[in-house]
Amino acid sequence: MTFTILGRDPKTGELGIAIATYSFAVGATCPKILPGIAVATTQASTNPAIAEEMMELIEDGTEPVQAFMEALTNDEQPEYRQVALMLSKGSPIVHSGSKIKSASGHLNGENCTAVGNFLANKKILAAMIDGFENPTDSNEIDTTLAIRLLSALDSGKQSGGQSGSDGLHLNERSACLIVGAPYEKFPIDIRIDASEDAIPELRTAYKRYLPMHEFYLQRAENPAKIPSQDDWVKSLDS
Numbered sequence: 001m002t003f004t005i006l007g008r009d010p011k012t013g014e015l016g017i018a019i020a021t022y023s024f025a026v027g028a029t030c031p032k033i034l035p036g037i038a039v040a041t042t043q044a045s046t047n048p049a050i051a052e053e054m055m056e057l058i059e060d061g062t063e064p065v066q067a068f069m070e071a072l073t074n075d076e077q078p079e080y081r082q083v084a085l086m087l088s089k090g091s092p093i094v095h096s097g098s099k100i101k102s103a104s105g106h107l108n109g110e111n112c113t114a115v116g117n118f119l120a121n122k123k124i125l126a127a128m129i130d131g132f133e134n135p136t137d138s139n140e141i142d143t144t145l146a147i148r149l150l151s152a153l154d155s156g157k158q159s160g161g162q163s164g165s166d167g168l169h170l171n172e173r174s175a176c177l178i179v180g181a182p183y184e185k186f187p188i189d190i191r192i193d194a195s196e197d198a199i200p201e202l203r204t205a206y207k208r209y210l211p212m213h214e215f216y217l218q219r220a221e222n223p224a225k226i227p228s229q230d231d232w233v234k235s236l237d238s
Contacts, residue, residue: 001101001162001170002026002043003116005128005152006086009145010111015039015088016179016187018149020172020199022118022162027176027191034059036182038087044100044117045080054085068093084115101165109133114152120160120169131155146179146188146206153199175202185220188213211236 002021008014017031017039023046032051033039038058040051050071057067068085072078072095079097084106086092092113094106104117109129116125135143135151153175162170175198180187190205192198215232218225226232 001118001164002030002082003114003119003124003128003153003156003162004030004041004043004084005112005114005132005149005156006039006041006084006092007112007132007145007149007152008039008086008088012145013088013182014145014179015086016145016149016177017041017086018153018175018177018202019043020153020156020161020175020202022164022170022173024174025191025193026174027178027189027193031176031178033178033180033187035180035184035187036088038064038085039178039180040083040085041115042081042083043115044082044097044104045077047075047077047081050075050081050083065093068095082115082117084113086113112148112152114156116156116162118162118164118170120163124156124159124161127155127159128152144179146177146210149177149179150199150203150206153202157199171196172198174198177202177206184217186217 004019006017019026029046029048030041030043032055042050054067054071079099081097083095101118103119103122106115107125112132114125114128132148132152164170174193176191178187178189192201
């Protein structure tokens with residue numbers, strides 16, 4: 001009951017992922033990222049251990065395709081899993097098990113891949129790719145990777161989103177956005193864990209957080225040389 005977009009920005013080296021689902025707290029279990037190296041999701045009947053093992057293998061120097069296959073092979077029920085891996089270069093790698101609920105699958109775009117299960121229809125995947133490649137909000141002058149990922153989620157929602165076993169629409173009760181740059185100590189990591197309309201809340205949370213991301217990075221790097229958090233906020237307001 002999930003639709004996901006994985007993407008990259010070749011100019012900045014950023015990798016990112018955005019997910020929306022009927023399940024709660026999707027950001028806690030599905031996405032994993034190694035900034036500048038790889039981003040992944042394990043969804044459907046989620047098993048976070050798959051992506052964790054995959055990323056550990058990649059960090060240790062295992063070739064990514066081999067790491068993907070090894071982590072999936074070590075899982076006892078891969079037929080229930082949907083797993084996707086995107087690297088800084090090359091084609092994404094996706095596994096959709098034989099027992100994943102329809103409509104399901106994935107579709108690759110330029111520098112992105114859309115992955116989903118329990119979808120209302122397969123056109124949602126194409127809509128997400130289009131939303132990523134052509135952000136639709138005319139008020140947005142920001143076409144960063146984060147905005148493209150959020151636009152893809154919006155497009156997936158507007159194209160039908162998820163449906164349950166009875167064919168009725170399921171709303172998005174949680175959503176997450178992660179964007180990591182290779183030169184930053186930690187990624188943007190925004191989560192809506194329990195909601196009845198998580199995608200617009202995720203966009204709002206991202207816009208509120210973004211002006212503070214640089215402050216948090218500088219604080220981690222050298223806390224003695226930055227102002228207090230409230231003074232930073234005041235400087236933004238002015």
